[in-house]
Amino acid sequence: MNFSLQQLIKKREYIFITLSIIVFFTFTVSYALSAIAMVLFIPFFFLDTKLNIASKVQRIKKDKIALCLVLFILIQCIGYFYSEDKALALKRVWGMFPLVFLPAILFSESIPSNDLKKSLNISKYLIVLTFLYYLIIHVFVDGRTISTFVHDTVKVKLGISQFYLTFIVLIPILVSSKSIYQRDKMLLNSLLLATSFFILLLLGNKTVLLFMLTLIIYGLVLLIKRKKYRSVLFATVFIILGSIMISQSSIVKNRMTVTVNTLDFDLETIITKNRFTETKNTLEHRILINYLAGKEIIKALPFGVGTGDYLAVLYNQYYTINFKAGISQKYNNHNQYFTEFLKTGVLGGVLFIYILFLLLLKINKEQFYYPIFLLLFVVGCFLESYLDRQHGVIIFAFIIPYFYKLD
Known part of the structure; x- marks a missing residue:
């Protein structure tokens, strides 16, 4: 048994390469395989000598980003308890669970x-x-x-x-x-x-x-x-x-x-147009969604509406003004920053921004891949609620830390 374990430890680099390839390849192929590949990084972390595991745990304890991500998920869990839609809240918490372990593993491993x-x-x-x-x-x-x-x-x-x-x-x-x-x-x-x-x-x-x-x-x-x-x-x-x-x-x-x-820049004109017809201008849609979400964020300060209820209150706003495209397409916030403030209020919203700030501090002029992927994610969060989907979680939990490690 010990011999087999030692042999596996010696093959860690091949296991890492295989798991990484599976995550990249299955991104557009299979939700299930992507999820399995991400979870398999946990046993990979422990497939090491006791001394190395202890050393990695110490590195994680000192890593602000890893600790903040754990706290971020804990806040989502707190939001579960004051949500009416417990099923959606649990789905959101479970969907973001890779943020707890994947970045920590990638940052702590000496790859x-x-x-x-x-x-x-x-x-x-x-x-x-x-x-x-x-x-x-x-x-x-x-x-x-x-x-x-x-x-x-x-x-x-x-x-x-x-x-x-x-x-x-x-x-x-x-x-x-x-x-x-x-x-x-x-x-x-x-x-x-x-x-x-x-x-x-x-x-x-x-x-x-x-x-x-x-x-x-x-x-x-x-x-x-x-x-x-x-x-x-x-x-x-x-x-x-x-x-x-x-x-x-x-x-x-x-x-x-x-x-x-x-495109119109007058909010009342945008509301009127979208009340009477299902328009195709996605930029106007985002302006309108941000306006409606902002109203709910202010109303729900300081704790937000709950991890499971943020979509329900947004849909309610769509029906209030008869936002046809929003109602038929069931649009989410299309803004990760607003999503976090709407879900868990000041705690979740500010912490999410702080995590991105810590990641931005890691950029230096010698890097190539990491700044590009991180900056695209930071900018993209104004236009998309990335963490509502497994693909967005993979980008944040795996792709960005991976390229930081590579650079």
Whole structure:
């Protein structure tokens, strides 16, 4: 028995690589497999020598972020007790449970960078191949057009928002970009980058495309400062081609047209429009939802309405003003900050912001992946309630700590 345990301990690096690949791969494939892979990190943590386990526990005790995340979940549990909808409260608490152990495990483990890179290099191919598989099924088996890919395959079949998928698509984009910069397998990584960028474009997320454009411009400035002129030339050609693709994309073009042509800045006008028709302007929807959620947050200060009742009070506001799109689509807050203040009041809202602040303090100029994923999450939390979904929990509990460890 001891011999078997010792052998397993020696294979820890392979176990870590396998679990990481499963989490990345199953992100778009299976809720159940993702959940199992995350939970398996617990026995992985204890599959170690007694001395190493004791050392890791000590590191966790000194880690402010790990401790704050435990406190964050405890506050959600407290919100359970003054919720009327206990079933939803329990579902939310259980759904966020990986925040208790996953970041703590990743931050405390002494994982060799080569192991992180191995799992990442394998995952980047699997992520792209998975999306290509979905695309082939959508076009050649289901006989649908590419323009309906997001609605028919991503939203209906997979039940995932583009906001979540963009995080996983960014992985092959960033990994292949860095490989190209390091002149490693130039042709293969260029093909992978082009394919990944096409997938990102296909998802049609305006916020992420704007974020990517900002990153590319920032990258060009850094390359010029370092006199990497060949890389600047390559990046410029990539930007031009990408811009052409974007300008010709019906998905992005239609979304921008709807947003620009139907956007109003007067709140009363927005309320009136959405009372009489189910509008398509998602930016106006978010403005209206934030306004309604803000009213409930102020009313429920300082403790919030409860972990299980925040959606009920929001839906009640939708019915009060007859917000047609909100009623038919059952929109959540679409704002993680407002969600936390609405659920558990000042305690949950302030603590969530403090955790993000602690994570932001870990950014330094030598890092590459971590700041990009963290900043995208921080900005995205203004537009999406990430922690309402398992995919968002994976981003916060696994992907962001993983890339911090890699950097």
